[in-house]
Amino acid sequence: MDINENVKEYLPLTEATYYILISLIKPLHGYGIMQNVEDISKGEVTLGPGTLYGALNKLEKKGLIMKAENTEDSRRKNYVITEFGKLVIIEEYKRLNELIKCSKNIIKSIGG
């Protein structure tokens, strides 16, 4: 399977997953991710610990993120996005952009 097909398998991303991935451009641990997600979504998205734990596990297993090396506190592991994870968010960003572009006029015509 070529890498493009591989990337597309992960789309669409849930809102939570998308925010977690773009937060992990720099290494962060669980609570730091939640704060960052709140920040960039201007308080619109709040993550629960169960949701975050599940997402981190799944994303790590699928190779979209990995544990960052320098973790001083073993109970608070830092995670960071992988190169493959970057490809996935770029592809998702393009997909969302495409949706916006092709529906723009229609949305305008109905008063949006």
Next chain:
Amino acid sequence: MKLFKLFLAWQDEKEETWLREMAKKGWLLEKYSFPFYTFKKIKPKDYIYKLDFKTTFDNDLDEYKTLFKDFGWEHVTQCVKWHYFRTEADKCKLPDIYSDKNSKLQRHKVLFRILNIVLIFISFLAITVVFNNRYDYIAMDILKIIYAVMIPLFVYINIKVYIKIKKLKKNI
């Protein structure tokens, strides 16, 4: 105070509500080991309880508990893969440990898969060993009775969890 009460795999919300009511009446959960709840007397207080079914191996247990603690959820007790968390109702930002329906559904799917593996395993043992031997021991008869109760019970639990998954899916 020790209380006997039975909640099964699909009744976690009911159990959470019950624990919350107990705290409002001044009974704080200390420990749970199936099917006994141990409470201690406190000044009545409103605590929200949430049960999590941990879907991974326990080598990251410390990390898991720390994550919930950072979010303001105190780890109370653990029973097999079920973890009991609580937070003060008037101080919490989010009254749930799951912030979207998708992740909640995902957790139930893993639970369902594990329950099915257990069911297949005990059914396999029943067919190959328990109900298929010529030993005439009382112990074997007792085992047969246990299996005859356990298998239908597990089938029932699995159906209930399956119905719950269907409901969660419909709400997404």
